[in-house]
Each structure stands twice: as C-alpha cells, then as structure tokens.
Amino acid sequence: MNYHNVSFAAAYGTSGQLPASTRPEVAFVGRSNVGKSSLLNKLFNRKKLAKVSSKPGKTSTINFFNAENSHFVDLPGYGYAQVSKSEKVRWAEMINGYFEQDRNFTLVVSLIDIRHPATSLDVQMVEFLKEAELPFMIVLTKADKLSKSQIMRQKAALRKQLSFGPETEVVACSSESGLGIDELKKAIERHLAE
Numbered sequence: 716m717n718y719h720n721v722s723f724a725a726a727y728g729t730s731g732q733l734p735a736s737t738r739p740e741v742a743f744v745g746r747s748n749v750g751k752s753s754l755l756n757k758l759f760n761r762k763k764l765a766k767v768s769s770k771p772g773k774t775s776t777i778n779f780f781n782a783e784n785s786h787f788v789d790l791p792g793y794g795y796a797q798v799s800k801s802e803k804v805r806w807a808e809m810i811n812g813y814f815e816q817d818r819n820f821t822l823v824v825s826l827i828d829i830r831h832p833a834t835s836l837d838v839q840m841v842e843f844l845k846e847a848e849l850p851f852m853i854v855l856t857k858a859d860k861l862s863k864s865q866i867m868r869q870k871a872a873l874r875k876q877l878s879f880g881p882e883t884e885v886v887a888c889s890s891e892s893g894l895g896i897d898e899l900k901k902a903i904e905r906h907l908a909e
C-alpha cells in the first residue's frame with residue numbers, strides 16, 4: 716500500500732453522520748495524548764495530516780482518511796480528565812456508535828502508552844474488542860522513551876495485564892524514531908489482504 720496517497724476525507728461529530736461503510740476500515744483508538752495523531756502522521760509520512768494536539772482532548776470527531784482501497788479511521792481519544800461530562804457522553808456515543816454499526820471492520824489498532832500500565836479505560840477498550848470479536852492489534856506508543864530491555868519488560872507486563880494470548884499482536888512503536896512503524900504497516904497490510 717502506498718501511504719503517500721492517503722488524504723483526509725471528512726470529520727464527523729456524531730456516529731449518526733457517518734456514511735455507509737464502503738471500504739475496509741482500519742480504525743485507531745487510544746486515550747487522548749497517547750500519540751495517535753503523531754502515529755498517523757508517521758504512517759502517512761505527513762507532518763500535519765492528523766493534528767497533533769497541544770491541548771489533548773480538544774478534537775473529538777471521527778476522522779476518515781482515504782487510503783488505497785481502504786479507509787483509515789481516527790476515533791476520538793478517550794479519558795481526558797479536563798472535559799465536561801457532556802463531552803464525555805458525546806465521546807462515548809461516537810465510539811460506541813461507530814462499533815455498533817454494520818461496517819467493514821478490518822483491523823482496530825488500539826494504542827497504549829508503553830511507559831505505564833494500561834489505564835482502566837484502556838482495559839475496558841481491550842475487553843470490548845475481545846468480546847465483540849473484532850480483529851485488533853496493540854501498538855505500544857512512545858517506545859523511544861525506553862531502552863530495548865525496558866521495552867521487552869513492558870511488553871511482557873502489558874501482555875500479562877491484558878491477558879493476551881499468543882494470537883494478539885503487540886508492536887512497540889515510536890513516531891519519533893520510526894521504531895516499529897514498518898512492522899505496523901506490514902500488519903495493517905496483512906489484515907487488508909485477508
């Protein structure tokens with residue numbers, strides 16, 4: 716897949732506004748500030764395609780990107796403490812609403828910060844993905860902040876915390892150094908080819 720051909724398609728403020736699913740969808744979820752925009756920009760090799768927020772939680776829309784024979788879907792970041800209750804309700808409506816629809820769920824990339832244990836919302840997200848039997852993988856973000864041995868340790872700790880079997884793919888990535896990005900691209904392409 717040519718990641719240079721990716722373009723922004725549209726932003727939706729409610730799941731009800733989403734167009735019918737016409738292509739395989741690769742969706743990205745994670746708590747706000749986990750590094751989701753940076754990772755998308757790194758994947759697409761574009762500095763500003765997905766916004767890197769100075770203020771986390773500011774944008775809460777579902778953003779669609781056109782890629783080769785697929786859509787990449789940037790779901791709003793969860794768990795930002797400083798937003799109002801009504802904004803949290805809106806966020807939940809968007810995430811739940813997206814996953815409740817009849818869509819071509821090809822892969823959900825669930826992002827977790829490699830430096831910390833998964834938060835309770837990360838755990839909820841992963842439990843939901845397992846229960847709904849959605850095809851998903853985990854990206855551990857900001858891996859440049861840790862040494863190789865720390866990465867191995869954290870990977871194992873998170874696998875244990877989230878009770879992953881060997882079938883769950885976990886890739887440590889860095890949008891700064893590029894670590895893991897090729898592996899992530901290969902995983903996405905494998906799912907799109909299935």
Ligand code: GDP
Nearest residue numbers: 747748749750751752753767768857889890891
């Ligand atoms: P989002 O809210 O999930 O979209 O997160 P952003 O992409 O806006 O990133 C949040 C913060 O983490 C920003 O200050 C980024 O510069 C920083 N960040 C994102 N990815 C990385 C990474 O791979 N390594 C490091 N060191 N910092 C990162």
